[in-house]
Amino acid sequence: MGKIKVIPTTIKDLYIIEPQVFGDARGYFIESYSEADFVEAGLTMKFVQDNESRSKRGVLRGLHFQTQHTQGKLVRVVEGEVYDVAVDLREGSxxxxxxxxxxxxxxxxxxxxVPEGFAHGFLVLSEYATxxxxxxxxxAPEYDGGIRWNDPDIGVEWPLEGIEEVLLSDKDQKQPMFAEFVAKENPFKY
Known part of the structure; x- marks a missing residue:
């Protein structure tokens, strides 16, 4: 077995990845990313930028994408807990x-x-999450796109129990509905 376990989801090209964890009484060690391990597992994407955010309980970021300079994202939590969501926007999929x-x-x-051609977002479930x-x-902010987090046509089942208020940015409060995305020329192809 390789150093990572790749778990396919119900949507093609979207994967859950479990790194090998080495733990003992002192704590733990993981390789959070190794290009060689990913290639061995059949994942050949190249990463060019790392980002980090810290948010409090109830913050929902998303559902975001870029219409050009599209981004695949390898996401993880290093503090706390989030519910992470990807929506397939690839025409013909x-x-x-x-x-x-x-x-x-x-x-x-x-x-x-979460590969290119998907909208992505997450909800913070713990007191804080990094x-x-x-x-x-x-x-590329000029190509920012998004879809409303609670669009009924998509129907994401966010785990809102225990969340007193969903906290959104001004931008995310005004994101268009999925039907508006469908009505435009789709930048993502399957």
């Missing part, structure tokens, strides 16, 4: 408009690979 969610925590050390992600292209 049999899972177009479908979503997948995964619980990412500092304890389970799982990672989620979220890290690697990107396959650079952030």
């Amino acid at each position: 049999p899972t177009f408009g479908k979503w997948e969610g995964v619980l990412l925590t500092a304890e389970n050390k799982r990672q989620f690979y 979220f890290q992600y690697k990107c396959t292209d650079y952030y």
Whole structure:
């Protein structure tokens, strides 16, 4: 077995990744990313940028994408816990408009690979969460796109129990609905 375990999801090209964890009474050690291990597992994406955010309980960031300079993201949590979601926006995909969610925590050390052509977002479930992600292209604010986090046509089942208030940025409060995305020329192809 390789150093990472790659778990396919119900949506093609979207993966949960479990790194090998070496732990003892002192704590733990993981290789959070090794290009050689990813290539051995059949994952050949190249990363060019690392990002980190820290958010409090109830913060929901998303659902985001870039229409050009599209980004694949390898996401993980190093403090706390989030519910992470990806929505397939690839025209012609049999899972177009479908979503997948995964619980990412500092304890389970799982990672989620969200490829280009997906909208991405997460909800913080713990008091605070520190979220890290690697990107396959650079952030290009002029190509920012998004879809409303609670769009009924997508129907993401966010785990809102215990969340008193969903905290959104001004931008995320005004994101368009999925039908508006569908009505435009789709930049993502399957």
